[in-house]
Amino acid sequence: MTLNETANRRFWAKVDIGGGDDDCWLWTGGKSGKGYGVFWAGKQVRATHASWMLAGMGEIGNMFVMHTCDNPPCVRPSHLRLGTPLDNMLDAKQKDRLARRSQHGRSRLTDEQVAWIRSSFSAGMTRRECATHVGASYANVARIVRGVIWK
Secondary structure (H helix, E strand, C coil), rough: CCCCCCHHHHHHHHHECCCCCCCCCCCCEECCCCCCEEEEECCEHHCCCCCCCCHHCCCCCCCCCEECCCCCCCHHHHHHEEEEEHHHHHHHHCCCCCHHHHHCCCCCCCCHHHHHHHHHHHHHCCHHHHHHHHHHCHHHHHHHHHHHCCC
């Protein structure tokens, strides 16, 4: 992706450059639902990607542009780095930003139901009985009581 001079001017007009030597440069334009800047350059691109390219930091390819400052609207090139999808996941895990347990969008059980499964199984109820009671599959209940999921 290359950006022309007009796009360059439009981009930097939407950046609030902080006064400090290491302050974040905040994107004031449109943002995604998670707070990341979005910029129109013939197609919608992440503002971090546009910043990376405008700063001449090289091709992005299949890499992720990640924040070292952990501030989604920041577009300061020195606060950005490239990483693989695995790097991005490890970064999110290290910062405890991965949805787990009942906060995960596909979870069908609550923390209370999982606690009930574990205590009921320990008290002698079978996995199948636990599964029927909470409306879960036998396989998921088995993984819960073994500690494979919902650790």
